[in-house]
Amino acid sequence: DVVMTQTPVSLPVSLGGQASISCRSSQSLVHSNGNTYLHWYLQKPGQSPQLLIYRVSNRFSGVPDRFSGSGSGTDFTLKISRVEPEDLGDYYCLQSTHFPFTFGSGTKLEIK
Amino acid sequence: EVQLVESGGGLVQPGRSLKLSCAASGFTFSNYYMAWVRQAPTKGLEWVAYISTGGGSTYYRDSVKGRFTISRDNAKSTLYLQMDSLRSEDTATYYCTTNSPFAYWGQGTLVTVSS
Numbered sequence: 001d002v003v004m005t006q007t008p009v010s011l012p013v014s015l016g017g018q019a020s021i022s023c024r025s026s027q028s029l030v031h032s033n034g035n036t037y038l039h040w041y042l043q044k045p046g047q048s049p050q051l052l053i054y055r056v057s058n059r060f061s062g063v064p065d066r067f068s069g070s071g072s073g074t075d076f077t078l079k080i081s082r083v084e085p086e087d088l089g090d091y092y093c094l095q096s097t098h099f100p101f102t103f104g105s106g107t108k109l110e111i112k
Numbered sequence: 113e114v115q116l117v118e119s120g121g122g123l124v125q126p127g128r129s130l131k132l133s134c135a136a137s138g139f140t141f142s143n144y145y146m147a148w149v150r151q152a153p154t155k156g157l158e159w160v161a162y163i164s165t166g167g168g169s170t171y172y173r174d175s176v177k178g179r180f181t182i183s184r185d186n187a188k189s190t191l192y193l194q195m196d197s198l199r200s201e202d203t204a205t206y207y208c209t210t211n212s213p214f215a216y217w218g219q220g221t222l223v224t225v226s227s
Binding site for chain 2: 037039041043048049050051054055060090092094096099100101102103104105106
């Protein structure tokens with residue numbers, strides 16, 4: 001199985017500040033069709049996960065441009081600028097290039 | 113508006129069965145691959161199974177292969193997960209979601225496997 005190593009586990013951040021979350025895969029996430037199926041989710045307390053970024057760098061409908069994704073191959077990053085209170089929660093990366101699909105272990109974004 | 117509403121969770125003894133349902137609305141269900149994702153209490157997310165649009169292709173994580181069956185009824189816009197031989201480690205909230213990139217999620221249904 002592809003192991004997704006997500007860091008940090010916990011990320012204290014000041015409101016208005018910037019946050020960066022890393023996700024590294026144990027093998028390349030480039031599919032044979034040339035696409036890279038690496039996605040990012042936010043799970044707010046008591047809620048279902050919500051899609052933020054799909055295929056590395058594409059913001060999902062309604063996601064503010066404060067969220068951006070980048071990376072390639074095995075190394076990916078989610079950046080959040082101008083952090084707002086509604087951004088707090090658990091962030092997960094997911095790879096859906098290889099079966100079984102695997103999630104990172106999560107990063108808890110909290111207020112400093 | 114896309115809606116996914118799971119039902120069928122509850123408390124069940126180890127070794128018994130349970131069938132989850134997910135009623136979809138607000139989109140053309142038959143055009144979407146669908147999946148189940150679970151989350152054990154206070155733990156992270158874990159992909160369980162997925163099914164193609166017509167139901168002819170299914171994939172499972174190893175730990176549920178042979179025990180769980182994903183299926184769908186496109187006429188009813190409903191996704192199912194038949195769970196047999198349940199174990200304590202299957203205890204989790206089960207979410208249905210439109211398959212990769214899992215754009216839409218239901219609210220989840222809690223399955224507790226305990227004697």
